[in-house]
Amino acid sequence: MASSLEAVFGPEPGAFIASAFVLANVVGGAAVATVAVLRLPLRRLIGPSAAYNLWILPPLAGFATPVVILASHDDTPVGALFNLPVSAAGLGLAWLLGALALSLVFAVAQTRFMAEVRAGRAGPAVIGLIYPRILLPSEDSGYTAQERDLIRAHEREHVARKDPRAAALAALFQCLCWFNPLVHLAAYLLRLDQELACDAAVIRSRPQARGLYAQTLLKTQLAHTPLPFGCYWPARGLHPLEVRIGLLKRRNGLLGRSDGSAVVSATVESIRP
Structure with missing residues (x-):
């Protein structure tokens, strides 16, 4: 199993996962910018519901990016296609701290709202x-x-x-x-x-x-x-x-x-x- 993972992701699977996550954010962000522009004329031409339905595109674009790369790679390890300037461990720790901090902010806001309820x-x-x-x-x-x-x-x-x-x-x-x-x-x-x-x-x-x-x-x-x-x-x-x-x-x-x-x-x- 370890050898098969290395054949696909290269010697550092963590680096691939981190790099693919960053790339998915770049592609998903581009989709967000596109939808943010298209929703305005679509709202005028078809209606607000059509504009709202466009928001399924950014997560689909983000999820599809690593899948497409995996499906289309040749004999070159996929991990070699990405090269981050920082270690995957350092990037993962920074991401985890930020995710936990924002989750705490949302949890506090939800708790306050339920107190109002x-x-x-x-x-x-x-x-x-x-x-x-x-x-x-x-x-x-x-x-x-x-x-x-x-x-x-x-x-x-x-x-x-x-x-x-x-x-x-x-x-x-x-x-x-x-x-x-x-x-x-x-x-x-x-x-x-x-x-x-x-x-x-x-x-x-x-x-x-x-x-x-x-x-x-x-x-x-x-x-x-x-x-x-x-x-x-x-x-x-x-x-x-x-x-x-x-x-x-x-x-x-x-x-x-x-x-x-x-x-x-x-x-x-x-x-x-």
């Missing part, structure tokens, strides 16, 4: 990977019955699309590839496209609720506790909410000009320090 201050959100559970705002949170119905419809879309699992996978990739800024960009944009896809699905089924839906979105931006493993939209600044409401306003005239302008103006005033 127990205190009745969390929501709207979807939690749970195997058996997703919808969290609605508390009865005294200021949402009307119609707004709560729209929130429930939005979160049900997340459950139907298995978005909590996708968000958890994105967090896993962030931990594994913590050194790659494009992976963190992909996780951010994926969550944005998740929300846009669910927004579009709700509006398709309830076109008469466009204005009310936009006003409900404004209310949901006022919570600040992040949820790494689930579907939730914490307030991170003006831009994500502008995108969501702007899409409601532009796409097929989903919002009237006056409704869209009023909601965006209210958003600016509420988020501005």
Whole structure:
């Protein structure tokens, strides 16, 4: 067995694994950059769901890279195709420390969010990977019955699309590839496209609720506790909410000009320090 591994990977299998992991990140990062550009025209031409589905490409590209190299190598050991300037052991230790640190950050954020859930201050959100559970705002949170119905419809879309699992996978990739800024960009944009896809699905089924839906979105931006493993939209600044409401306003005239302008103006005033 040892001789067969050496024939494929060369005398240092660890160096191959480390090098292949770096190469997979380079290829996957290039795929992230491509998707980040293509998702915008695709969203306009076909819709948010199509743009969201593009995010399957970066992990596929990253996983396929070492497989293609293994499948296409000749008599030259695959390990000889890679040459890192540092030892595989040193690189592995640095990677492990970074992955553990980011995992701890996510675990603390998840624990804090669950504490908010127990205190009745969390929501709207979807939690749970195997058996997703919808969290609605508390009865005294200021949402009307119609707004709560729209929130429930939005979160049900997340459950139907298995978005909590996708968000958890994105967090896993962030931990594994913590050194790659494009992976963190992909996780951010994926969550944005998740929300846009669910927004579009709700509006398709309830076109008469466009204005009310936009006003409900404004209310949901006022919570600040992040949820790494689930579907939730914490307030991170003006831009994500502008995108969501702007899409409601532009796409097929989903919002009237006056409704869209009023909601965006209210958003600016509420988020501005």
